[in-house]
Amino acid sequence: MADRVHSSPKRGRLLTRHGTGLALLGLLTLALVLLGPLFLDRFTQNVLTRSMIYAMMAITVDLLWGYTGILTFGQSAFFGAGAYATALILTHVGGGAQNFALALVLSVILPMALAALVGWLSFYHKSTPLYASVISLVVPIVLSQAIFAGGSFTGSSSGLVGYPVMKLGAANYFRLAGVALILFAGLAWIIVRSDAGRVLIAIRDNPLRAAYLGIRTQRVQIILMTVLGGVAGLCGFLYANAGRIVAPEIAGFGFGTQMIVWTALGGRASIFGPALGAIGIDYLGAQLSGSMPYVWQLIIGVLFVVMILFMPRGLAGLLPRRQRTAAAPTLATLPDRPQESSKDALLSVTGLRKAYGNFVVLDGIELEVRPGELISVVGPNGAGKTTFLRCLSDGTETIQGTITLAGQNIAGRPPEDVVALGIGRKFQVASVFESMTVAECLRLARATHERPTLWNRASGIHLPSAALDILALTGLDKKLAEPVSGLSHGMRQSLELAMVVAMLPRLILLDEPTAGLTKAERTLIGEVLKRLTQELGYAAILIEHDLDFVKEISQRIVVLHQGRLVMDGPVEEVVNSELVRSIYSGMAHD
Numbered sequence: 001m002a003d004r005v006h007s008s009p010k011r012g013r014l015l016t017r018h019g020t021g022l023a024l025l026g027l028l029t030l031a032l033v034l035l036g037p038l039f040l041d042r043f044t045q046n047v048l049t050r051s052m053i054y055a056m057m058a059i060t061v062d063l064l065w066g067y068t069g070i071l072t073f074g075q076s077a078f079f080g081a082g083a084y085a086t087a088l089i090l091t092h093v094g095g096g097a098q099n100f101a102l103a104l105v106l107s108v109i110l111p112m113a114l115a116a117l118v119g120w121l122s123f124y125h126k127s128t129p130l131y132a133s134v135i136s137l138v139v140p141i142v143l144s145q146a147i148f149a150g151g152s153f154t155g156s157s158s159g160l161v162g163y164p165v166m167k168l169g170a171a172n173y174f175r176l177a178g179v180a181l182i183l184f185a186g187l188a189w190i191i192v193r194s195d196a197g198r199v200l201i202a203i204r205d206n207p208l209r210a211a212y213l214g215i216r217t218q219r220v221q222i223i224l225m226t227v228l229g230g231v232a233g234l235c236g237f238l239y240a241n242a243g244r245i246v247a248p249e250i251a252g253f254g255f256g257t258q259m260i261v262w263t264a265l266g267g268r269a270s271i272f273g274p275a276l277g278a279i280g281i282d283y284l285g286a287q288l289s290g291s292m293p294y295v296w297q298l299i300i301g302v303l304f305v306v307m308i309l310f311m312p313r314g315l316a317g318l319l320p321r322r323q324r325t326a327a328a329p330t331l332a333t334l335p336d337r338p339q340e341s342s343k344d345a346l347l348s349v350t351g352l353r354k355a356y357g358n359f360v361v362l363d364g365i366e367l368e369v370r371p372g373e374l375i376s377v378v379g380p381n382g383a384g385k386t387t388f389l390r391c392l393s394d395g396t397e398t399i400q401g402t403i404t405l406a407g408q409n410i411a412g413r414p415p416e417d418v419v420a421l422g423i424g425r426k427f428q429v430a431s432v433f434e435s436m437t438v439a440e441c442l443r444l445a446r447a448t449h450e451r452p453t454l455w456n457r458a459s460g461i462h463l464p465s466a467a468l469d470i471l472a473l474t475g476l477d478k479k480l481a482e483p484v485s486g487l488s489h490g491m492r493q494s495l496e497l498a499m500v501v502a503m504l505p506r507l508i509l510l511d512e513p514t515a516g517l518t519k520a521e522r523t524l525i526g527e528v529l530k531r532l533t534q535e536l537g538y539a540a541i542l543i544e545h546d547l548d549f550v551k552e553i554s555q556r557i558v559v560l561h562q563g564r565l566v567m568d569g570p571v572e573e574v575v576n577s578e579l580v581r582s583i584y585s586g587m588a589h590d
C-alpha cells in the first residue's frame with residue numbers, strides 16, 4: 001500500500017529559483033527597453049518596435065503550435081483584422097481620443113469573433129489537425145483578397161497610409177511595444193507552467209487520451225484560439241499606430257508562414273525562443289534586405305530547412321535542458337466512489353449493431369452490467385471486441401440500438417461527455433502523455449474534478465485508494481517525478497490504469513490490459529482488478545485472450561464471435577463449453 005499523506009496537497013509556487021532569475025532578466029530587459037531610445041537612432045527604434053510587435057505574434061504562434069500542437073498559418077489574419085480595423089476607423093472616421101478608443105476595442109473584438117469562428121470550424125468533433133491547418137491557410141487568403149477587392153475603402157494593394165495616429169513619438173512607441181512584449185511573454189511563461197498549461201501540452205501530446213480523461217479538448221482549443229486572436233488584434237492596433245501604414249500583406253498567409261519560421265528557428269514550446277527568433281530575423285532582415293533582398297529570403301529559407309532537419313528544438317535547443325529538480329509531489333487519499341446498489345443494471349446494451357459500409361462488425365448485441373461485476377469479453381481476433389468498447393465509450397459512433405449508463409442514453413455524446421457519465425476507458429496500447437512526468441499524467445486524470453488554474457501548479461495529487469494501490473504495487477509511487485518516456489511497457493500500462501481509476505469512473509473498460517506483460521505483472525493487474533470490482537464495487541468490462549487470467553477474476557464471460565454475442569454466462573460454464581473450446585483451439589495464449 002502507498003504511504004498516504006492525508007493532508008490536503010498545497011499549491012506550488014511557480015516563482016522558483018529559475019523563475020526568480022527570469023524575473024530579474026525581465027527587469028533588466030525592462031530597463032533596456034525604457035532607456036533604449038536614449039542610445040538608439042530613430043531608424044533602429046522604428047525597426048525594433050515592429051520587431052517586438054512581431055515577437056508577441058510569434059509567442060501567440062508558439063502557444064498554439066508549440067504548446068497545443070495546432071499548426072496555424074492564420075495568425076496573420078487576426079493581426080491584419082486588428083490593424084485594418086484601426087486604420088479604417090482612423091482613416092474614415094478620423095482621429096481623437098474617442099476614435100482611438102473605438103479602434104482599440106474593435107481591433108480586439110473583431111479578430112476575437114473571427115478567431116472564434118475559425119476555431120469552431122477547425123475543431124468540431126472528429127476534425128483532423130490537417131483540416132485545422134488548411135482552414136488556417138484559407139482564412140488569411142480570403143481576408144487579404146477581400147482587402148485587395150476593397151477599392152478606396154481599404155486602399156486595395158496600396159494599403160492605407162497617412163491616417164491620424166496616437167501621437168506618442170518613436171521613442172514611446174518603442175517603449176510601449178517593449179513593455180507589452182515583456183508583460184505578454186511573462187504572462188505566457190507563467191501560464192504554460194501552470195496546471196492549465198499542462199492541459200495544452202496534453203492536447204498536443206495525445207488529444208484522444210485527453211478527451212478520454214474528460215477534458216473538453218475542442219472547447220480549450222477554441223477558447224485559446226479566440227483569446228490569442230484578440231492578442232493578435234491588439235498587436236495589429238499597435239502596429240497600425242506605430243507604423244502609420246497598413247498593407248494587405250500583413251493579413252496574408254505569407255506573413256502567417258513567416259511567424260511559423262520565426263517560431264521554428266527560435267525554438268518551439270519555449271516562449272522566449274520564438275520571441276528572440278522574430279526580433280533577430282526581422283531586425284537583421286531590415287538591415288540586409290535593402291542590399292540583398294532575395295538572398296536574404298533564401299538564407300532564411302535554407303536556415304529553416306536546416307533547423308527543422310538538424311535542430312528541431314530551434315535555437316532554444318542550444319541551451320542546456322534544465323534538469324527536473326522539483327521534489328516528488330505528495331500523494332493524498334480521496335474517498336473511493338460510494339458503492340452503488342447492484343440490483344439495477346449500470347450499463348444496458350440493447351440491439352447494438354455497428355457496420356462499416358456493408359461490413360457488419362457487431363450485430364444484435366444485448367448486455368447488462370451491474371455495479372461490482374467484472375465481465376470479460378473473449379473471442380478470436382477480428383470478432384469486434386475493440387469496436388464494442390469504442391461504441392460503449394463514444395456516443396458519436398454511428399450505431400443502431402441503445403446504450404445507456406445508469407439510465408442515460410449515451411447517443412450523440414462525444415467521449416468527454418461519456419466520461420462525465422462515468423465511463424473510463426483504458427486502451428490496448430498504453431495511452432499516456434509522452435512528454436510529461438508520471439505525476440503530471442496523474443494530475444491530468446483529475447483535471448475534470450479539480451479545475452486546473454492558470455497561475456499555479458499544484459504540488460500534491462488527490463487520488464482514490466484504488467489508484468494509490470496501483471502506484472504502490474507497481475512501484476510507480478517512487479517514480480512520480482520521472483518522465484513517462486523512460487517507463488517500461490508494464491509501468492505504462494499500470495500508469496494508464498491508475499489514471500483511469502483516478503477519474504472515479506462507475507464502469508471501467510479495459511482493452512487487453514495485460515498484453516505484453518510478464519506473468520508477475522499480469523498477476524498484479526489481476527489483483528488490482530479484483531479489488532476494484534469485488535471490494536470497491538466498480539463495474540468493469542475486460543477484453544482478454546488469456547482464459548486462465550479471465551477465469552481468475554471474472555464474474556461472467558461473454559463470447560463474441562463474428563460480431564455476435566454467442567454466449568453470456570458464469571465463468572466455468574463458458575470456459576468449459578464446446579463452443580469456446582472450438583473457438584480457442586489452437587489460439588490460447590499463455
Ligand SMILES: Nc1ncnc2c1ncn2[C@@H]1O[C@H](COP(=O)(O)OP(=O)(O)OP(=O)(O)O)[C@@H](O)[C@H]1O
Pocket residue numbers: 356359361379380381382383384385386387388
Ligand atoms: N474503422 C474501421 N473501418 C473498417 N473496418 C474496421 C474499422 N475498425 C475495425 N474494423 C474491422 O472490424 C473488425 C473487428 O475489429 P476489432 O478491432 O473490433 O476486432 P477485435 O475483436 O478487437 O480484434 P483483436 O482481438 O485483433 O483486437 C475487423 O475485421 C476490423 O478490420
